[in-house]
Amino acid sequence: MRGIMHLPGSEITMARTKIYPKYVHGRWRKLRNFFSFGLQALLFTLPWLQYNGRQAVLADLPGRKLYLFELVLHPQDTYFLHLMLISGALTLFLVSAVIGRTWCGYACPQTIFTQAFIMVERWFEGDRAARMRLDKGPWDAHKISRKLGKWAAWTVMGMWLGFTFSGYFLPIRHSFTQLMAGEVSMTTGITIAFFTAVSLFDFGYFREQFCCYLCPYARFQGAMLDRDSLIVAYDARRGEPRGKVKDQGRGACIDCSACVQACPTGIDIRKGLQLECIACTACIDACDEMMDKVNQPRGLVRYSSLNGLEGANQRLVRPRLVIYTVLLSLLGSLLCYLFIHRSPIGVDAVRVVQPGGQLALITPDGRVTNIFKLSLVNRLNEPTDFTVETEGLGEVQLAGLQQPVHLEPGQVVEDQVLLVAQQNLGRGGHPFKFVVRNQHQGNNWAKANFFIP
Numbered sequence: 216m217r218g219i220m221h222l223p224g225s226e227i228t229m230a231r232t233k234i235y236p237k238y239v240h241g242r243w244r245k246l247r248n249f250f251s252f253g254l255q256a257l258l259f260t261l262p263w264l265q266y267n268g269r270q271a272v273l274a275d276l277p278g279r280k281l282y283l284f285e286l287v288l289h290p291q292d293t294y295f296l297h298l299m300l301i302s303g304a305l306t307l308f309l310v311s312a313v314i315g316r317t318w319c320g321y322a323c324p325q326t327i328f329t330q331a332f333i334m335v336e337r338w339f340e341g342d343r344a345a346r347m348r349l350d351k352g353p354w355d356a357h358k359i360s361r362k363l364g365k366w367a368a369w370t371v372m373g374m375w376l377g378f379t380f381s382g383y384f385l386p387i388r389h390s391f392t393q394l395m396a397g398e399v400s401m402t403t404g405i406t407i408a409f410f411t412a413v414s415l416f417d418f419g420y421f422r423e424q425f426c427c428y429l430c431p432y433a434r435f436q437g438a439m440l441d442r443d444s445l446i447v448a449y450d451a452r453r454g455e456p457r458g459k460v461k462d463q464g465r466g467a468c469i470d471c472s473a474c475v476q477a478c479p480t481g482i483d484i485r486k487g488l489q490l491e492c493i494a495c496t497a498c499i500d501a502c503d504e505m506m507d508k509v510n511q512p513r514g515l516v517r518y519s520s521l522n523g524l525e526g527a528n529q530r531l532v533r534p535r536l537v538i539y540t541v542l543l544s545l546l547g548s549l550l551c552y553l554f555i556h557r558s559p560i561g562v563d564a565v566r567v568v569q570p571g572g573q574l575a576l577i578t579p580d581g582r583v584t585n586i587f588k589l590s591l592v593n594r595l596n597e598p599t600d601f602t603v604e605t606e607g608l609g610e611v612q613l614a615g616l617q618q619p620v621h622l623e624p625g626q627v628v629e630d631q632v633l634l635v636a637q638q639n640l641g642r643g644g645h646p647f648k649f650v651v652r653n654q655h656q657g658n659n660w661a662k663a664n665f666f667i668p
């Protein structure tokens with residue numbers, strides 16, 4: 216994409232020009248609304264869903280657990296999360312390589328909720344021209360009532376969003392009960408207030424600046440697209456030279472600026488692909504409407520690729536698509552395998568430094584002690600007893616743990632265990648395993664190193 220993308224740089228230091236996107240109807244608007252309502256319904260519903268008697272989707276930060284329906288991830292399972300994040304990133308790469316920044320225009324919460332806030336703004340202040348007039352006009356009773364009404368509605372929306380977002384981190388039913396009883400804990404109150412404030416600031420005021428200046432995705436989109444990726448583009452070969460309707464010898468573009476007025480990031484698509492373009496397709500609808508009015512074929516602004524715009528051959532299958540697809544398939548298979556074969560017991564062991572900064576201590580009778588912090592997780596859906604023993608150290612005593620260890624479903628226990636071994640093992644590190652067994656569900660182990668000074 217080198218050479219065709221407009222890079223905003225010095226604009227970052229310029230004063231912000233407020234954008235008043237004009238509402239446009241059209242087939243792309245309908246499709247965007249469909250996605251927007253569907254995704255909002257999903258976002259507002261997910262935290263309320265229950266699974267096995269608990270919240271189905273919850274990032275329980277104090278409990279250090281991530282619930283995703285059947286999957287419950289503990290700190291010991293971060294590899295799962297990493298693999299899922301890598302898969303998500305690869306999916307984004309693949310989608311971007313095929314259809315550009317469709318995620319931004321159709322599925323990103325930033326776009327969806329900014330559009331929802333703009334919709335409410337339109338109810339109170341009217342469409343683009345009316346909003347511009349209102350902002351330029353004096354602060355009379357009409358303007359004050361419009362602005363107050365808008366911010367009151369936004370505040371209600373922000374609070375509802377704040378409550379919903381908080382529900383992904385705190386049990387939402389519990390928060391709701393607290394709210395209904397008027398006995399909101401400090402944690403719940405601060406979390407809801409935080410998300411409410413962020414929603415109001417971001418969707419009410421900050422808006423497109425997030426996409427243009429903060430979102431990293433916009434910055435590296437150039438690396439993800441190629442000359443065959445579909446992008447929202449202006450067909451300069453057909454449109455130029457632009458001119459007014461009555462101008463002789465002009466191209467198809469009647470220079471009406473409808474595409475610019477509809478753009479939520481305030482750019483002119485006729486300047487080529489730009490970082491600020493979130494592929495929302497509003498300019499396609501706006502231009503199609505104009506083309507209908509002047510009896511010209513639609514599609515002056517349309518989904519196309521750079522090769523398509525230049526009339527060159529377009530390739531559907533490209534090396535990067537093959538590589539992304541293969542990698543995604545491998546990662547997906549690996550995730551499925553790991554999920555199916557996941558041990559019902561999670562175990563992790565970390566050495567604890569002993570008093571005086573020692574890794575090991577010698578007892579008066581000549582034996583050696585090492586201390587480890589042992590974390591156990593019951594991933595089963597039933598209360599279970601586990602036993603812990605060591606393998607690979609010969610005869611050792613394991614103290615500090617009451618056996619069997621009884622764990623409720625999903626419960627995590629962290630305890631310090633003391634290992635006492637004979638000095639005749641020899642100096643240095645001795646690799647061994649903590650083996651955790653369950654009578655019916657198999658076993659799992661964690662590697663550790665016993666140190667003899």
Ligand code: SF4
Nearest residue numbers: 478492493495496498
């Ligand atoms: S240029 Fe078109 S597709 Fe890009 S953000 Fe503006 S209106 Fe949306």
Ligand code: SF4
Nearest residue numbers: 468469471472474502
């Ligand atoms: S809407 Fe279409 S015709 Fe009007 S300025 Fe934009 S590209 Fe030209």
